[in-house]
Amino acid sequence: MTESKQELLRGTLDMLVLKVVALGPSHGYAIAQRLQQISKEFFQVHQGSLYPALHRLEDKGWLQAKWKESETGRQAKFYELTRKGRKKMESEVVNWERLCGAVGLILRAEEES
């Protein structure tokens, strides 16, 4: 786990979590796993970042938590996206794509010869 990966996570974790939860209600472990899988092992989300983020998003009303019986037969806390959360996520994604596009443009600029 390098410094640069951590840095990247700090700013984008909320958006990534929202996006992952948007794929379907899931519990904390599953969210961490999916982040890892989808990013092809690029992100390894530490619990110390994930859970505060989940609770913060829940406090803000973007996520909604329910205790449900999981596939293991135990009670687990499932997070799902609220309508407010979906809106938030969509705008975040748009912003992110704009940012990426802009950064890409700059990085791809031809050096003057």
Added chain:
Amino acid sequence: MLRWIRRLFQKSRAETELDQELLDHLDRQIAGYVAAGLSPEEARRRAKLEFGGLERVKEEVRDAHWETHLDNLVRDFRYAIRNLRKDRRFTFVAIFALALGIGASTVVFSIFYNLFFNEFSARDASRLVVPVIQNIAATGQTDTSMESLTLHLADLDVIREQNQVFENMAGYITAGGIVLANDGSQMYQFYDARVTSDAFDFYGVPPLLGRGLVPEDGKSGAPPVFVMSYQTWKRVFHEDAKILGRTLTVDGEPRTVVGVMPARFEAFGTQTNIWIPITRSRDTPRADGEFPAEVLARLKPGVTMETASADLEVIVKRLALLHPDDFPKHFRTRVVSAVDFFMTPQKGWDGVSSDLKHLLYNMLAAAAILLLIACSNVANLLLARATVREKEMAVRSALGATRGRLVRQLLAESSVLAAAACAVGCLFAWVGTKFLPAFVPRTGDVASGGHIGGETGLGLNPQVLFFALGLTFLTTLICGLAPSLHVMRADLQPQLAGAGKGANGGFRHGKLRAGLVVAEVAFSIVLLIGTGLMMRSFFVLTRVDLGFNPKNVLLLYFMPPPSHDRTSSTQRFASPQGRAVLLGVVERLKALPGVIHVSIEDALPGYSPGRGLQVAVPGATHSEEAGLIACDENFLATLELRQIQGRWLSENEVRMAQYAGVINQRLAHDLFGDANPIGQQLQVKAFKSITLPPRDSDFQIVGVVGDMKNAGPQRPAMPMIFLPYTVRGGPAILLKTTVDPASLRNAVQEQIWAVNRDEIIGLASPLEDFLQRFAYSTPEFGLLICTPLASIALVLVMIGVFSVMAYTVSLQTRELGIRMALGAQQRSILQMILSQGARLLATGIVLGLFASYGLTRFLASQIWGVSATDPLTFTIVAALVVAVGLAACYMPALRATRVDPLVALRHE
């Protein structure tokens, strides 16, 4: 406390859920590693390793929650309290200043709220209205004053049926006013009101004992009953628990007491002792002789005054067409809110002094100004502390405190101050509201009219306390604002390097502080000038030459006899039997110990005669309007009138009903100019047209007396003529006493009843009470509130100027030391400091004077006899503030001169 909160959250469900959630995660991770082929032990070890400390994760999650902020807040408050406790002198001064401000504002708001919004104890009092009538003169001009619309009961029923706007209505009759009652052994005299039988349901106040009047009491044939007021029950019947069911003969008819109303019930007439139901059925025809009833109505919810007025006007106009004799030729009717009606001076009593409504607004403004002064004072003190604490702030900010955090810290401090001040202030207010109610003016006129203050209970009601809380919040913001700005703006880093070593270290915030002091001085000038003007006005008012001496004079007024006999008291005492009663009473009263003079007359000195009669010199075309007082030979001595020319009426003239008269100076001047009026004839034109005696209308003038006020102290006396009462009756008696006239009331009543058991004394009050009630009580009330406010303001200004000057001096210590080391004289140092203070004062005073010049016109309705920009008041107030301000500067200046140069140079 902190541990308590934490434990509370640890035990909470959220915490167990968090545990469960995290453990679940751990378990899944272990399971995942096992599935990947690790041994269970190894899987557990790796998962735990990866997880880090479970407690740390939990702590981080907790940080994401609001409890943490609460936690910080608690920490801030604890820190603030600790800090404030360290500097007790500052804390005490700040809390005291704010408490005065909050307390004073709360008292004033309590008065304001209780008089304006909580004046009546009635159910839905905000929708109570009084229908009023305004005359329209032939010129088309609407009479500005309003009278309550009085109606025959049958007409009231018509309005009840036809209107669309009133939820319900009640009628009451107080004309006649007083009835005699006895229980066989003792005689009582009561103010009575006859009310429609639905009146108590209408008002909606539950009785203290027994029951109120109910519709059944109004059916003809119902057993006669009555309800009495709390005051009557207490004073007359000494809270007799067995009062219910007792039968008294009231106005010749046996009636049973069925209820006692609570103390806060003064509906349907002023000072009413007993309420009697009107027995009539709906179809009782309209009787011409009956007294018209006054009306109180309650609007339906959502109906506006305009709609109600329009609806009422249509119905009343229709009634006026049917019964033209009972209504003025041209008139307007409308409804006004009960509060407005009772608080507005009634017709005939529109003296400026009873304008309670404006007085209340002014008082509220005064309290707000005081609060602002207190706030700027405390802001100033806090700012001084903030400057001193710059280093602390710098350290805290270097250690990572955000500016927001520092500001929150300062706000926590000011809110602790404000909260403490709120508690102390409410205590002040509680004391204030305990002793103030006795001074609340009761506006209104003698016979009926308003009774503001009657049902008013001042106190710290929830609404008032809520207001105090609001003030506290506001105070926190205002006080915390200045030091917060300071932190926000300040570049704190240099403070760490080397704190304020220079001569002007930290002086850059001097401007804000000076600004606050200037504002404080300016505010106090406004407050002081306002109060000063009211004081001057009151002084002028109470020293108005009334033309007579009201001290130790008791006024008795004989009422028309009980309602079955309709002759007026004037007619009655014109008869030989009536006169015999009157003379008998006078003889007995003269014999009372403590009575010097007894005089028969027919006026309320100071307030009547109101109506004018046309008088003229016989043969002249020009006539004057004059008031008439019918009196006897002792009138001059009793009231200590000034004899200017000639003599007073002689005993013989009065006894023989001779046509001799005395006129006042104004009439003498108007009719005769500089010529000698003595011996001239005077014709009272009105006497010509009436058939009752006197048939002759010419009087010989025997004397001239000084003018005597007849419409309150504020208005010039009208021309007046004094005639023997034997020419035209006189139902009133004046007693000049050597003792407190009020103490003679009972003795006087006994003497009168000894002559005639059926006599009703309408009024038996000291003359000064009337003047007090009509002329002085409202301005006195204003002074009672505003004088303390202004004095407090002055004290606060003194503290403010002192603190800012002391602070400036302490900052300049080094500079002063250098100056003194270089040979500056003590005097020049003193001068330097004083002139710095004087500059602040002068700026504040000039601003304050300008502001006052613009603002005092709002006081115009409260002051009389002085101009709103009275130069004397402005000068005195400015001088006072200069004196107080310089005195406050003097102490720090003196300290400055005692600076030891050696110490000062090393001073940091």
